[in-house]
Amino acid sequence: MLILQHANIIKNLKVGMIFTHKKHINAIFFALLLIFPSWLLTAQNTESKQLVQLKTVVIDAGHGGKDPGTIKGNVQEKNITLSVAKILGNKIKDRYPDVKVIYTRSTDKFVPLDERAAIANRNHADLFISIHVNATKSSAARGTETFVMGLDKSNSNMEVCQLENSVLTLEDGYNSKYSGFDPNNPESYIIFSLLQNAHLEQSLIIAEAVQNELKKGPITHNRGVKQAPFLVLWKCTMPSILVELGFLSNPTDYKALTGKQTQVQFANAIFKAFEAYKKQYDTVIEVSAPQTPAPSAGDGKYRIQIMASSKLLPSGSKEFKGLECEQVKVGNMYKYTVGRFATREEAAKELEKVKNLFPGAFVSTF
Ligand SMILES: [Zn+2]
Known part of the structure; x- marks a missing residue:
C-alpha cells in the first residue's frame, strides 16, 4: 500500500506539472528525490517484487470439421473464424515473439467444446479468445458483440x-461429459447461476477493449459486452471471451465477414485490444506478506486462487467465507489466494475442498 500511496503522489505531481509554472518543476523533482529512497527502503521490508507477463494466449476458431457453424449460401462460419484466428495469431507472433500463441485448431477439424477449454488449461494460458460469427432468422440484426461467461439477470x-x-x-x-447438460433446455442453465467466475473482471476488461476496437469497423454497429453461459468458456481457468464478429444473416455484415481485407480488419481490431490488455497485464507485482497465516501454508510457489477483485478486501472479509487469504496485487486487480504448496499435486488435493466454497477456484503459481 505504501508504494501505491507514493505512486499516487507521483501521478498527481505529474498531472500538476502540466499546469505548473516552470520554476516549480525543479522543486517538484527535488521533492521526488526525497520521496523515492524512503519508499524503497520501507517497501523492501514488507514486500517482494515479481515481473508478471502475459505469456500464452489461446485463440479458438469456432466450429470446424463436421460442425460448420452458421451457414449462408456457400459461406460457413467455421471458415471465417479460422481465417480471422490465423491472421490474429500471426500478428501476435510477429509483434510479440515471446508470447506463445496456441490454436485450438489450425485446420478444418472438429474439436469438442470441453477440449477447447482443456487445451487452454493444460497450457496454463493467460488469455482465451474464442471467435464466432452470428446469424438470426431476421436479417435486421447486425453488429459485433463480445461475451464473458456468466448469467445476466434478464437471460x-x-x-x-x-x-x-x-x-x-x-x-x-x-x-455424460457435460453432466447431463441439455443445451436446448433452459433449466439446464440454472447451474450457472451458482457459478462464481473468478476471472470476470479481467474478462470484462479485454471484452471492453475488443468492442472499443471493433466498433471502428468494418462493422461499426456495436452491440456491446454481454454475459451468457457459453459452454466453451465454462471450464476455462483464465480470463476468456467469445467474440461474435457480426451476422451472416445481415447483408451488410455478410459483406464485411466474407471479404479478405475486412477479415484482416477484424483481426487487427482484436489484436489492438490484445495489445492494450497485455500492456495493462504486464506489470511488476507486489507480493504482500500474509495478512494472517494461511491454512497448511508452506513456502511453496503453488497457491489456490479463490477470486480477484478491483477492490482491496480487508482480511476476514465475509467474501472469503471464513478462509484465511493472502492478497497479491496484479495491475489494478487484487488476487486472493489460500494456502501455499510445494507441488501442483498437493495444491490440487486442497483445491477439491476449497471448490466446495469457491467453485471457480484454481491452482496458480506466484
Ligand atoms: Zn459460432
Missing part, C-alpha cells in the same frame, strides 16, 4: 448462446 442472450452451445450434441457421449 436476454440465451438465443445466441443456445445456438453456439448446441454444437455439443454432435459430440459422442456428450450427455
Whole structure:
C-alpha cells in the first residue's frame, strides 16, 4: 500500500506539472528525490517484487470439421473464424515473439467444446479468445458483440448462446461429459447461476477493449459486452471471451465477414485490444506478506486462487467465507489466494475442498 500511496503522489505531481509554472518543476523533482529512497527502503521490508507477463494466449476458431457453424449460401462460419484466428495469431507472433500463441485448431477439424477449454488449461494460458460469427432468422440484426461467461439477470442472450452451445450434441457421449447438460433446455442453465467466475473482471476488461476496437469497423454497429453461459468458456481457468464478429444473416455484415481485407480488419481490431490488455497485464507485482497465516501454508510457489477483485478486501472479509487469504496485487486487480504448496499435486488435493466454497477456484503459481 505504501508504494501505491507514493505512486499516487507521483501521478498527481505529474498531472500538476502540466499546469505548473516552470520554476516549480525543479522543486517538484527535488521533492521526488526525497520521496523515492524512503519508499524503497520501507517497501523492501514488507514486500517482494515479481515481473508478471502475459505469456500464452489461446485463440479458438469456432466450429470446424463436421460442425460448420452458421451457414449462408456457400459461406460457413467455421471458415471465417479460422481465417480471422490465423491472421490474429500471426500478428501476435510477429509483434510479440515471446508470447506463445496456441490454436485450438489450425485446420478444418472438429474439436469438442470441453477440449477447447482443456487445451487452454493444460497450457496454463493467460488469455482465451474464442471467435464466432452470428446469424438470426431476421436479417435486421447486425453488429459485433463480445461475451464473458456468466448469467445476466434478464437471460436476454440465451438465443445466441443456445445456438453456439448446441454444437455439443454432435459430440459422442456428450450427455455424460457435460453432466447431463441439455443445451436446448433452459433449466439446464440454472447451474450457472451458482457459478462464481473468478476471472470476470479481467474478462470484462479485454471484452471492453475488443468492442472499443471493433466498433471502428468494418462493422461499426456495436452491440456491446454481454454475459451468457457459453459452454466453451465454462471450464476455462483464465480470463476468456467469445467474440461474435457480426451476422451472416445481415447483408451488410455478410459483406464485411466474407471479404479478405475486412477479415484482416477484424483481426487487427482484436489484436489492438490484445495489445492494450497485455500492456495493462504486464506489470511488476507486489507480493504482500500474509495478512494472517494461511491454512497448511508452506513456502511453496503453488497457491489456490479463490477470486480477484478491483477492490482491496480487508482480511476476514465475509467474501472469503471464513478462509484465511493472502492478497497479491496484479495491475489494478487484487488476487486472493489460500494456502501455499510445494507441488501442483498437493495444491490440487486442497483445491477439491476449497471448490466446495469457491467453485471457480484454481491452482496458480506466484
Ligand atoms: Zn459460432
